[in-house]
Amino acid sequence: MTINCNGKLLSLDQPKVMGILNVTPDSFFDGGKYKDEKSILNQVEKMLNEGATFIDVGAYSTRPGALEVDEAIELKRIAPIVNLILKNFPGIILSIDTFRSNVAKACVENGASIINDISAGLQDSDMxxxxxxxxxxxIMMHMRGTPQNMQQKTDYEDVVKEVLSFFSERLVAAKALGIKDIIIDPGFGFAKSLHQNYKLLNQMEVMKIIEHPLLAGISRKSMIYKTLDTTANQALNGTTALHMICLQKGANILRVHDVKEAMECIKLYEQLNA
Known part of the structure; x- marks a missing residue:
């Protein structure tokens, strides 16, 4: 499997890591941590040195119950960060975590390479x-509703079948417009109960029937720390354990807060399958 980033074909046959950079004040794990140029550049350099292939920048917290952010504020937050990162790390593959088409357009025109949309185009008809x-x-993710109300929309008859059906419909819509390189994200933690998250993870290999690269975003999420009766800050060990499951179930990209540990997990997985 390959995707075209900045005119270069990138193979996803070997699993890759996407490092998360939240420039929001209220993200569930690292909110407010990266708010000045030095801390941002240091974190990007750290993630790249540890082996990240992609850096995913978001300026709108999508944790359950997060406050809605005006589009102008989101753009004001993210545009300078995109310029800063690309100026200091030319050639970087920068992903933009947004569901708004205007934000996506502005960032790509400034040099970003990928759009990561939690709503698969449903929150903005122009996306x-x-x-x-x-x-x-x-990157299209499965979610019902919005971050503000998604946890009230978990009434699935069969979460796995309904997620598959969702992607079938959204892929038809995307391909009809000529979008070629599409990555799917099952949306762990988005409009899913604790039990549903684990059912989806346990059967994630069925997503491969769609024949598109698969991204897993479980890093430090509540499905881990609630199960372990701990906190997001203490959820690295649990994250690593589930990352190995994700790889065994066919994940091509791990979207993570902790790049070094995710890369180690991939190396061990590859050795296991050598």
């Missing part, structure tokens, strides 16, 4: 046409 015109890879 899919915009991505098609930008000719960049598109």
């Amino acid at each position: 899919l046409p915009t991505v098609a015109k930008l000719h960049v890879p598109y």
Whole structure:
């Protein structure tokens, strides 16, 4: 499997790591941590040195119950960060975590390479046409509702079948517009109960039937720390344990807060399957 990033084909046959950079004050794990140029650049350099292939920048917290952020504020937060990172790390593969087409367009025009949309185009009707015109890879995630109300929308008859059906519909819509490089994200923690998250993870290999690269985003999420009766800050060990399961179930990309540990997990997985 390959995706085209900045005119270069990138193989995803070997699992890759996407490092998370939240520039929001209220993200569930690292909110407010990266708010000045030095801390941002230090964290990006750290993640790249530890083996991250992608850096995913977000300026709108999508944790359950997060406050809605005005589009102008999101753009004001993220645009300078994109410019700062690309100026200091030319050639970096920068992913933009947004569900807004105007934010996506502005960031790609400034040099970003991928759009990561938690709503798969459902929150902004212009998102899919915009991505098609930008000719960049598109990560579409499964979610019901919005971050503000998604945890009231977990009434699935069969979460695995309904997530598959969702992607079938959204892929048809995206491909009809000419979007070629599409990555799917099952959306762990988004409009899913604790039990549903684990059912989805346990059967995640069925997502491979879609024949698109698969991204797993479970890093330090509540499905881990609530199970262990701990906190996001103490959830690294649990995250690593589930990352190995994700790899065994077919994940091509791990979206993580802790790049070094995720890379070690991939190395051990590859040795196991050598």
